[in-house]
Amino acid sequence: MQELASKYDILKVIGHGGFSAVFKARSKEDPEHVVALKQLDFVLTSETAKEYTDFKNEVEILKQLDHPNIVKIYGEYILDNKPSLEMEFVDGETLETLLQRDGYFSIEDTMDVIAQMASALSYCHHYYVSGNMPQRKGTDSVIINRNAIIHNDINPKNIIRTKNEDGLYRYVLIDFGLSFVDPAAVRHSKKEDGMAEYKAPEKWRGALVDTPSDIYSLGVVIYELLTGAVPFPVKDYKQTNEMAALEEKHKAAPVPDLCDARMDAFREKTSEPAEDCDIPAWLALLVQTCLEKEPAKRFKTGRELAQFFYNGLDGKIEITEKEAPGSVIDIDPTIAEKKGASLEVQSNILTEAQQFFIEKDYSTIGRRNDLPGAETADFSIRTSDRFISKNHCQIIRRADAEGGYTYFLQDKMPSKNGTFFNTDKNTIRLSATTEAALKEGDYFWVGNTKLIFHQS
Structure with a gap:
């Protein structure tokens, strides 16, 4: 010593x-x-x-x-x-200081922060810890493979803006004092804390913390950069009723409209009316996805966030009017040209969001297998869920009298773990003799993954 x-x-x-x-x-x-x-x-x-x-x-x-x-x-x-x-020692100013002085950030400066922080989190969330082999391959979740470093305290105080020799700004994520590699340890330490305004809902619930917890905290920071205020502010940490209210807001309250909050900030700063919101629709959707209450609906890691961000910049994000929270976002411009019935895969910690257009009279649905020479289903779901068979269930398309098609779900192989139609998973499974007629919004479970049928 x-x-x-x-x-x-x-x-x-x-x-x-x-x-x-x-x-x-x-x-x-x-x-x-x-x-x-x-x-x-x-x-x-x-x-x-x-x-x-x-x-x-x-x-x-x-x-x-x-x-x-x-x-x-x-x-x-x-x-x-x-x-x-x-x-x-990073010589610069924190985002907190910059926000206090400038009120809010320009869209360009905000994008600069997102790009650099997404890169930092991508590096951390996919960092290989020597001697710590994945428990299961094919997933980004630290819950499963433990090969990640979670910062766990992302807030404007812990991001510093400094200048490179070329005069460009560099944003640096500091203070890894609350970070951890083994998420199970967080329940038994002060690491669960972090700043309350940036604390993900699962932290308030005492649930297992994962890489999406960092995504939520960064989402609060991005919201604050664009509007000058966090979605759910608190005045006094010592007031029990205020903290209880803050907890409930993070867990259940809708996030205040991003564009409205930005235009309010503009009017307050300039004393002039804001005619229109300057936030691109894809950027608003990025913030919305970061701030989803359920971790499975957020970007799972910094890598997914970065991919969405750069697809947004490249004009590859197709936004439907009043995009529904949690829906599959199409980042392939060729898909927007397709028509017909499709299946939407809802993401979770084992399965990524995907979309499949039904273009054959008989389509098989199963788990993707990347081994050379392996047989694959027509719709090979990218997942590490071992409860999904390689050929789990089937979709039948039949021409109708009006020149269109009707669609039916069946499980005639049948799959070992069952297919569950319009009901909670692991309750009532389809029999080998059942053909379930599908209509818009019907859903079914294969393993732990939910698929939703859409009829255009």
Whole structure:
């Protein structure tokens, strides 16, 4: 153990929260080495204490992160009997400071933040932890494969804007002090906290935290950048009734309209009427998807968020009027030209959102198999759900007297785990002799995945 004063000169206090203090410090061994030093607010009795061992193990993982939009972690020490973290000093302003000064961001600047933070989260959410092999392949979910780092405290205080040598802005995600690699540990630690206004609904419920929890918090930040305020503000953290109300809003209340909030902010800042909302429809949908109450309806990882973002920029996002929350978003411009009946796959932690147009008189539905030479169904669902057979059920298309088609669902193979029509999963399954006539909005379950029938 060392004394802080023997190792560093403290240049200034950057911040002080409930569990730590952060300083700008200069190394006494190397005066050119200026760092951000974070010191946790609890005293260690020895270097073998479990708290310090856990802290040290996590720092060893964080030290390996190497991404331009993620703060660089240098090492850990015990200083003044407290765990201390040495990291890159990022010279710039936090988003919180910028918002306080400017009110809200331009669309262009907001997009810049989204692009860089999505890249940072993509790196973290798909980070391979040495020795931590996936429990199951084919899914992005940390619940299943545990190969991810979750920041767990994304808010405007933890994103700094700095300038590169070329004069362009770089946004850096800092303060991984609440991050974790094993999500099961979050229930037994202070890591469940984070700033209340940015806290995902599942955190309030005490449910397992996953990568979509980061997506929700970033969604709140994006909403705030565009409007100058979070969707659900709170005035006093010490007021029990306010915090209870905030919890219920995150869990159940609809998010205030993004365009209305931006135009209100414009009028307040300029004292001029806002004639129209300047937020592109696809960007509004991106924010809406980030802020879905159910984690399965959000982007699962930073990689999915980034893909949607760049498809939006490229004009590949097809937006229907008053897009329904949770619906499949078509990012393939060729699909918009197709007509006829289709199946919509609702995403969950095992299965990604997909859409299949029924173009044959007999179509098989099953789980995708990417092995060379493997037989595949006509609609091969991309999923890691092992309860879905390779040929699970079938759709029959028959011509009708009016020149159109009628469609029927059957399970005549039959599948081992059953197909459940217009009912909760694992309740009443289709028999091998049943042909269920399909109409708009009918749905059925294969394994843990819900498919919805659409008739154009």
